[in-house]
Amino acid sequence: MIQVKFATKEATKYACEHWHYAHKLPAGNLFSVGVWEDKHFLGVVIFSHGSNNRIGAPYNLSQFQCCELTRVALRNHKGVFVSEIVSKAINYFKKYNPNDILIVSYSDPMQNHKGGIYQATNWIYVGRGPKDKAYILNGRRYHSKGISDFCRRRNDLWQSWKGTRLEFLQKYLDKNMKMKVLAGKHKYLMPLNKKARRRLKKLALPYPKSATDGQKMKNIKVDLSDCITSKL
Secondary structure (H helix, E strand, O other), X not given: OEXXXXXXXXXXXXXXXXXXXXXXXXXXXXXXXXXXXXXXXXXXXXXXXXXXXXXXXXXXXXXXXXXXXXXXXXXXXXXXXXXHHHHHHHHHHHHHOOOOOEEEEEEOHHHOOOOHHHHHOOOEEEEEOOOEEEEEEOOEEEEHHHHHHHHHHOHHHHHOOOOOHHHHHHHHOOOXXXXXXEOOOEEEEEEOOHHHHHHHHHHOOOOOXXXXXXXXXXXXXXXXXXXXXXXX
């Protein structure tokens, strides 16, 4: 039998470091749902608020009306589908976050992920985002946001720098830093009420059949600002 409830910071940190490929906690304010099967701790499903202040902009929502599902960090287990765990975690999240209208999540083709969990739980697929840059050091990826934060912390040097960002990182962070262009991630939406789902259906694209499959996201804005009054 699967049970979900709040996870402690210690349990959340342990699950992310040991059972997720990123091996670290996500950014932002975290709502961490712990998962137990027959009293055995399986891991966490994490929802993040505020890590991306533009996440709700395409839907006319604030960053606190639209969150991101940022981690599904689970140990090896039997007897239950991950899709069932995610569904239970979403219902638990909704119970304690009644003002949220939309959950966004991304599936990384660089990890050979196409979003099978989201497809199994009826998320709306809206395509692949633009290509991004990642900076590689000792086999670990650092995305553009983290690199931008590093440059801002050294603003006096960065403002007068004449070379490329990679050259700056190689000089002031590590000479072995490399840059890699990443494929755009698959983006999925989970509306939290029927009215929002009806509106977002216009964005729906066919589910990708493989990690490398998928179309570019449609450039359509959807106004969900009044969906807050809808009944769940």
